[in-house]
Amino acid sequence: MSSVAVTLEGVKVRFENMVLTFDCTVEAGEIVSVAGASGSGKTTLFNVIAGFEAPERGVVRVFGEEMAGRPPAERPVSMIFQENNLFAHLDVATNVGFGISPSLRLRSADRKRIDEALERVGLAGFGRRLPPTLSGGERQRVALARALVRHRPLLLLDEPFAALDPGMRAEMRELLADLHREEDNTILVITHHPEDLSKLSDSVLFLDKGHIVAHDSLDRFLKRRDIAAINRFLGNE
């Protein structure tokens, strides 16, 4: 496996009132926080990597492979959103099962894997529950369990903790860090919270107005004072 997880070269996405360009390289095995003000292009960056948005031009490589024309499911990527990660009318085990087989053809060994994944995210015995009966944090952990059984080397998390209270956030951060250690995967996580950023990430990608303006190791990023947007984000006046 290449030691580089994601490479974006001259990627350009055009919207009616905005042009976004992305250039960056993410090392394999890192946890990278993606930060920036609302509307700076964080979700679009994820959409480009996951295959939900085809760039006008530029090259997207994940683990060295060119992604152009590859449908989302065939990329080595799992994605978790802020909410609606689970199909509300299907039970927890079924939702996790989709991570193993998208047509839900599951053998008994697969059922065991589902139970194990649920156990690892602290939801043993929740398999028969329906998503609306779970708390927000529990629902996100089910989504994590699904990502676990799916086993993709790159995990994209779009504000996964945004709807959670501080205690829950800390728990989820720890869970994520544990899983990262066990799985040795690469994680990109969009966050608005400097605390998430400093406790979780190895490095930080910072976006402003559609461009990646900084990509630093955590320590360097926290010390930066040269960019106004970063100062605003970190609360340095």
Place this chain on the structure above:
Amino acid sequence: MSNPLHRKMPKRLAIAAIALLPFSTSALAAEKTLTVYTYESFISEWGPGAKVAEAFEQTCECKVDYVGVADGVELLTRLKLEGENSKADIVLGLDTNLVAEAKATGYFAPHGLDTATLKVPGGFSDDSFVPYDYGHFAVVYDTEALKDPPESLEELVEGDPNQKIVIEDPRTSTPGLGLLLWVKSVYGDRAGEAWAKLKDRVLTVTPGWSEAYGLFTKGEAPMVFSYTTSPAYHMVAENTDRYQAAAFAEGHYIQIEVAGVTKNTKEPELARQFLAFMTGPEFQSIIPTTNWMMPVGETKEPLPAAFDKLVKPEKTFLMSPQEVAANRKAWIDEWLAAMSTN
């Protein structure tokens, strides 16, 4: 018609406008008003209504007001629904099959006129209702699609089942009932068998005349059950001989349209005057080319040439209103049984 619906018109205004609608015709009435209930086509622009009203108003110093409903049967229903409070002075447009039921309501008064001079085939006379026109039922066919039309009811019944006919439903329409009575008049107790045979020739049974005639003119079937006068319309108004009525050897069943005075009319004299006018040459001359029916009295000029070309039945079938009223249900059941088997 860019924005015909006045989408911005406030609701209250619209309701007010509707409330005023029915008043608009009667608000400016002269001191005497004669209200005539009739079927809608009588008072449509090309119907006889306007000309009749104009001619009568010149003789009576009164005003004629029409209320038009869908057809003759609806006329009777409307009367039953309105009951004693109906504002009708004259009810014009029932046919003989409805007369017994109309009399049973008790809403009609004797007309007191001498109707002996009227020429109605089948010889209808009644103390409450005066005939004003008639037409014979007939099978109308498309000469371009059918070279040898049936020449008798029997030929229609026994004929090639691939030559289809559209008929009307006796449960819901006047011509449908007419055909039922015609078959009964000719076949008597064997009517059920006749229907069972005719069934294979019937393309479909429509709820009313309009649907049947629409299917016929669209070319879906070469024959339709209609009137001997139907070809006159096509000849006079459309200048085509394409559609013709078939003359049946057994004779034809007749539809006679009648009018009567209501018991509760506030203008009994004026109403009787109207009935007398109705059988006179003025009214009778208007009927043929507006109502497409045959006149029962003298007309001022001879009928248009097209009427000479129409089928003139030598024998006329007509059952008494009482007989129809007494047996209609049983005969319709017989028809249903015969037409519903497979």
Place this chain on the structure above:
Amino acid sequence: MIARENRLTIAAGGFSLGGILLFVGLAAAAMLAQGGGDGLFDAYLWRVTRFTLLQASLSTGLSILFAIPVARALARQATFPGRVWMLRLMALPLGVPALVAALGLIEVWGRQGDLNRLLAATGLAEPISIYGLFGILLAHVFFNMPLAARLMLAGLERIPAEYWRTSANLGMGSLAIFRFIEWPAIRGLLPGIAGLVFMLCATSFTLVLTLGGGPAASTIEVAIYQALRFDFDPPRAIALAGLQIVLTGTLLLMLKFVAPPPEEGETSGKAVQRFDGRSRLSRLADRIWLVLALFFVGMPFVAIVTSGMQADLSRLVRESAFHQALATSALVALPSAMISVTIAALMIRTQRLLLAPMIPARRRHRMPARLFAGAIGASTSLVLLAPPVVLGAGWFLLLRPFGDVARFAPFVVIAINALMALPFVHRVLAPAMASHAARTERLAASLGIGGFHRLRWIDWPPLRKPLFMALSFALALSLGDLGAIALFGSQDLATLPWLLYSRMGSYRTADAAGLALILGTICLILTILGTAGEQRSPEGPRT
């Protein structure tokens, strides 16, 4: 303040429900007081009932089976050119009178229709006969498949956007997406859609007789009409209408138990973009279904347009009879559509308030509240089963002690039309209002936004579109309707369909065809107004 407002809303909803029940009940009572009505359940009625259920079940099943792939294709292929016109076409059948549609269908499927002529050219002699059960089913699918597809499409478009991303990310195939995402969404809507379609088919009358081929194809509605026409036996008509309501009501209830309503999913309110349906095979399949639907629904309209163009349209639109009919139609349709939308909105809101989680559970689960809410739900749909002629006749009898009935006729017709549009309006408004309420009601309540301000700032902007759509629906229905007018109709109340029938009844077939074209055009304009802005907004950048 807000509590008071809620009480007021509930009271208004109660009034609406009471009004509807009173309107129907009084008409029934007046009819029953007439006497008569012996020997109701004979062999004839048994046969008619059996046929009603048979044709309505088959029609419903076929309409839904056809609607599912069409709705799915429309949902998946969200950007093809002409999609919006396809949606508009699908809204048209409801607005045309049954006779017009029947003649349009015959031009395509009839013995002399395009299809048979085409087949005859290939050497087959009259291979398709429309007359019989086939024709009835064809006509009912023509009317109801587009309705069902539109309602399903709305359901599919309410599926949260994340579902599509997740399924694409997981690589779910089109079969899996159908089984696990689309079908559950459609299944939840099915009892409502099937119930609506079933009711429309069960009460069908002109289509059944005209295309049925003979009296073996008679519905209960035919028997009702018969009872009111030649026989004039109001109690029998009421008994038959009662039978129709009980039978169909039981069926609907069973349907409700068979397919439970789905869990309410969270929605984000974002515009939806789907990632499936891009493979060559799914695109081909979707295209085939869409072309099929286009031809099936569109061809009869092409026929209506072609025969309409042969009429002397310029003379027709200058006639004063036409102007009057147009004005009368507008004056009847507008108030009835507005009443319908108002009542539906009030009743939906009331139902929600009664069952709202904000009300203490102790009271929410009390029987009266649940019964009340249930009655509202049932009345908005079952009202379709009350035949307009029966309602009209009842009110005629009721009003006659108060003088000339013709004077009340416009109001009765407006009320009946409003009632008949209610089920459709309800189906358009209810889902939109439910998701709107789910999104805003807590927030609005917590911020104390109520009364006019809530209407103006919270409710109106997002609900404007569904309200207009419901209004245009109701307008089109009311414009094309002859049911109530058939009985009350007089020259004072001559609407466009009335004029059309009257021209047909006087040999003026060309005029009738021209009027059908005009009526269709008006319905199309209404649909365009109702669906304005229905195109999806493009997805903007999101963080």
